[in-house]
Amino acid sequence: xxxxLGILGYGNLGKGVECxxxxxxxxxLAAVFTRRDPDSVSILTEGVKVYNTSEITAHKDExxxxxxxxGSATDLPTxxxxxxxxxxxxxxxxxxxxxxxxxxxxxxxxxxGNKTAMISVGWDPGMFSMxxxxxxxxxxxxxxxxxxxxxxxxGHSDAIRRIDGVLDARQYTIPVEEALExxxxxxxxxxxxxxKHTRECFVVAEEGADKARIEKEIVTMPNYFDxxxxxxxxxxxxxxxxxxxxxxxxxxxxxxxxxxxxxENRHIIEYSLKLDSNPEFTSSVLIAYARASYRMNSxxxxxxxxxxxxxxxxxxxETPEYLRSHML
Amino acid sequence: xxxxLGILGYGNLGKGVECxxxxxxxxxLAAVFTRRDPDSVSILTEGVKVYNTSEITAHKDExxxxxxxxGSATDLPTxxxxxxxxxxxxxxxxxxxxxxxxxxxxxxxxxxGNKTAMISVGWDPGMFSMxxxxxxxxxxxxxxxxxxxxxxxxGHSDAIRRIDGVLDARQYTIPVEEALExxxxxxxxxxxxxxKHTRECFVVAEEGADKARIEKEIVTMPNYFDxxxxxxxxxxxxxxxxxxxxxxxxxxxxxxxxxxxxxENRHIIEYSLKLDSNPEFTSSVLIAYARASYRMNSxxxxxxxxxxxxxxxxxxxETPEYLRSHML
Numbered sequence: 069x070x071x072x073l074g075i076l077g078y079g080n081l082g083k084g085v086e087c088x089x090x091x092x093x094x095x096x097l098a099a100v101f102t103r104r105d106p107d108s109v110s111i112l113t114e115g116v117k118v119y120n121t122s123e124i125t126a127h128k129d130e131x132x133x134x135x136x137x138x139g140s141a142t143d144l145p146t147x148x149x150x151x152x153x154x155x156x157x158x159x160x161x162x163x164x165x166x167x168x169x170x171x172x173x174x175x176x177x178x179x180x181g182n183k184t185a186m187i188s189v190g191w192d193p194g195m196f197s198m199x200x201x202x203x204x205x206x207x208x209x210x211x212x213x214x215x216x217x218x219x220x221x222x223g224h225s226d227a228i229r230r231i232d233g234v235l236d237a238r239q240y241t242i243p244v245e246e247a248l249e250x251x252x253x254x255x256x257x258x259x260x261x262x263x264k265h266t267r268e269c270f271v272v273a274e275e276g277a278d279k280a281r282i283e284k285e286i287v288t289m290p291n292y293f294d295x296x297x298x299x300x301x302x303x304x305x306x307x308x309x310x311x312x313x314x315x316x317x318x319x320x321x322x323x324x325x326x327x328x329x330x331x332e333n334r335h336i337i338e339y340s341l342k343l344d345s346n347p348e349f350t351s352s353v354l355i356a357y358a359r360a361s362y363r364m365n366s367x368x369x370x371x372x373x374x375x376x377x378x379x380x381x382x383x384x385x386e387t388p389e390y391l392r393s394h395m396l
Numbered sequence: 397x398x399x400x401l402g403i404l405g406y407g408n409l410g411k412g413v414e415c416x417x418x419x420x421x422x423x424x425l426a427a428v429f430t431r432r433d434p435d436s437v438s439i440l441t442e443g444v445k446v447y448n449t450s451e452i453t454a455h456k457d458e459x460x461x462x463x464x465x466x467g468s469a470t471d472l473p474t475x476x477x478x479x480x481x482x483x484x485x486x487x488x489x490x491x492x493x494x495x496x497x498x499x500x501x502x503x504x505x506x507x508x509g510n511k512t513a514m515i516s517v518g519w520d521p522g523m524f525s526m527x528x529x530x531x532x533x534x535x536x537x538x539x540x541x542x543x544x545x546x547x548x549x550x551g552h553s554d555a556i557r558r559i560d561g562v563l564d565a566r567q568y569t570i571p572v573e574e575a576l577e578x579x580x581x582x583x584x585x586x587x588x589x590x591x592k593h594t595r596e597c598f599v600v601a602e603e604g605a606d607k608a609r610i611e612k613e614i615v616t617m618p619n620y621f622d623x624x625x626x627x628x629x630x631x632x633x634x635x636x637x638x639x640x641x642x643x644x645x646x647x648x649x650x651x652x653x654x655x656x657x658x659x660e661n662r663h664i665i666e667y668s669l670k671l672d673s674n675p676e677f678t679s680s681v682l683i684a685y686a687r688a689s690y691r692m693n694s695x696x697x698x699x700x701x702x703x704x705x706x707x708x709x710x711x712x713x714e715t716p717e718y719l720r721s722h723m724l
Contacts, residue, residue: 069467069587074618084655085654086477087655088655088658090657091536091537091655092481092536093479112657164724167720167721167724168717168721169721171720177506188724193724195530195534195665197723198708199667199722199724200723201453201708201709201711201719202684202708202712203524203710204712204723205560205684205687205708205711205712205713206523206677206680206681206684206711207422207680208419208713209419230520247468301604322511324615325421327412327415327416327673327676327677327680328415328673328676329415329418329440329678332672333671333672333673333676334672335669335670335671335672335673335680336668336669336670336671337523337668338666338667338668338670339527339666339667340665340668341663341664341665341666341668342582342663342664342667343661343664344660344661344662344663345655345656345663347664348655348656348661349534349663351655352535352655352663353534354519354535355534356530356533356534359533360635372491374719374720374724375708375723375724376707376708376709376712376716376719376720376723377707377708377716378707378708378711379704379706380526380529380530380703380704380705380706381529381704381705381708383533383534384529384530384532384533384704385533385536386450388509388705389496389528389706390498391702391704392499392702392704393495393496395493395525395528395529395532395704396516396521396525396702
């Protein structure tokens with residue numbers, strides 16, 4: 069019997085989940101829920117219904133795991149606790165500072181309904197967090213480094229779009245190659261913000277806009293750009309659409325540590341991702357944790373979980389016997 | 397209260413465990429067991445006793461987890477099932493083909509004594525296996541690649557040493573850079589054995605030995621060398637001792653997969669290790685899984701486990717709350 073998934077929110081992430089379900093033969097898409105008019109939403113999967121979010125609890129017996137594809141700023145803090153009582157849920161909550169509070173709210177809700185909720189699933193938080201934690205457990209004496217990119221930062225792109233005279237923009241976060249190499253060599257550098265990443269901006273300006281002013285507003289923008297080396301390219305809307313349509317991302321988690329009676333031996337653990345589509349990869353991670361949510365729930369493991377709480381075997385389609393004989 | 401560890405077998409791996417314990421403040425070394433005369437074994441940790449293996453069961457109440465540092469060929473298949481009844485144990489059994497049989501034997505023993513056993517812990521099998529399994533769960537449509545090195549292969553070094561006229565030897569396994577780059581680019585190449593790794597040998601020959609014959613015996617040796625491009629360097633014993641004393645190793649596990657409605661987006665997940673000391677890194681992994689063994693046992697999770705069965709949080713010294721607020 070397939071695991072029946074529901075998607076709540078049909079944006080980039082929801083579409084990514086819909087595509088990922090098709091690659092997992094132990095799962096099926098049961099329904100999509102949207103805050104929009106369901107008739108205005110056309111999905112890729114034939115025969116699957118789209119409902120308004122207001123009808124969701126009426127469908128709770130048709131859904132094994134609900135994947136909540138909302139934003140971390142305003143959607144998930146209320147939605148995940150709200151639905152965790154009636155559904156096994158997975159979300160990608162990524163406001164690092166508010167994770168403990170979100171965890172507590174979701175945990176109480178899930179436990180009250182004997183459900184299993186997975187929060188902060190994706191790659192960061194998610195796979196990067198797991199790798200940081202395990203690498204720290206293996207090498208207690210060492211240093212952690214996280215680099216992001218080359219990839220599109222939605223937040224930085226939006227910040228540029230808010231500047232007067234800007235029609236559209238795309239911002240790439242790029243790790244500094246020399247910094248990466250120094251870390252990989254085990255030199256344990258202390259790196260400033262500027263030394264770790266550069267930012268490259270592709271900007272479409274309004275006809276006749278003052279490009280020098282726009283560029284200055286970008287490079288001096290506090291928090292977003294002022295601590296970085298920033299390159300600004302003005303391009304046409306056609307070029308933006310042609311060359312910068314994708315949403316690639318990725319990054320590197322590196323732990324550099326020592327062992328030995330005199331700490332004479334150095335070890336580098338590196339985990340890296342190179343992603344053509346940030347939302348589709350995130351969706352693929354959500355799907356794997358949806359499988360874990362379903363299985364852990366069926367074994368009575370209720371409450372809120374994160375990537376730290378899930379044994380790898382629960383993520384895999386294959387049986388434990390298969391994993392041991394083919395992947396160990 | 398500290399987790400009290402016992403070490404069974406005091407070779408490179410056992411010494412590595414002894415060093416790693418000192419880096420983990422929630423653990424202490426309780427005793428070392430050896431098949432040799434205990435008086436002939438001097439260890440690095442003051443105040444810790446060395447006993448003969450024959451006395452081990454008399455000390456079972458002093459030890460929370462026993463780390464079995466034996467060889468996979470003959471030691472572990474008998475030792476781990478033998479001790480898993482009386483101790484929580486961890487081993488690094490690495491004969492891939494015999495893992496299912498070893499698992500079954502250890503599982504029965506551990507369950508009969510309400511103990512928790514971890515087998516095949518280390519980096520391959522171990523961290524590499526975990527990364528293969530998780531990457532497959534995230535990207536079901538894709539291809540796996542594993543490269544080993546640059547590092548010393550003990551088995552290949554031993555094979556050279558068995559050749560007539562060879563005094564000592566060190567063999568390095570080296571991944572082919574072009575193959576790695578092709579995989580990282582997402583080209584999904586089909587790679588032959590020869591295209592993935594080269595082998596470099598440093599050989600000390602006896603005075604007057606026929607070096608041409610030795611070289612020919614190496615490069616044509618079935619299974620070990622004949623399918624590879626092999627380089628042989630003859631060096632002096634002094635050079636071997638000076639330049640090739642270490643036991644470095646490492647490698648790369650890469651999954652290249654696609655997502656999207658038309659599989660139009662490619663993703664690369666890469667996990668890599670660069671290790672100055674293969675046994676010390678392996679020991680550090682064993683220690684982290686010893687912690688998990690102890691905790692899972694205290695929660696009644698009995699039987700044989702592998703890296704697929706352990707939630708990452710069980711490996712970490714930190715509390716779940718700390719992990720969520722600092723590492724997620």
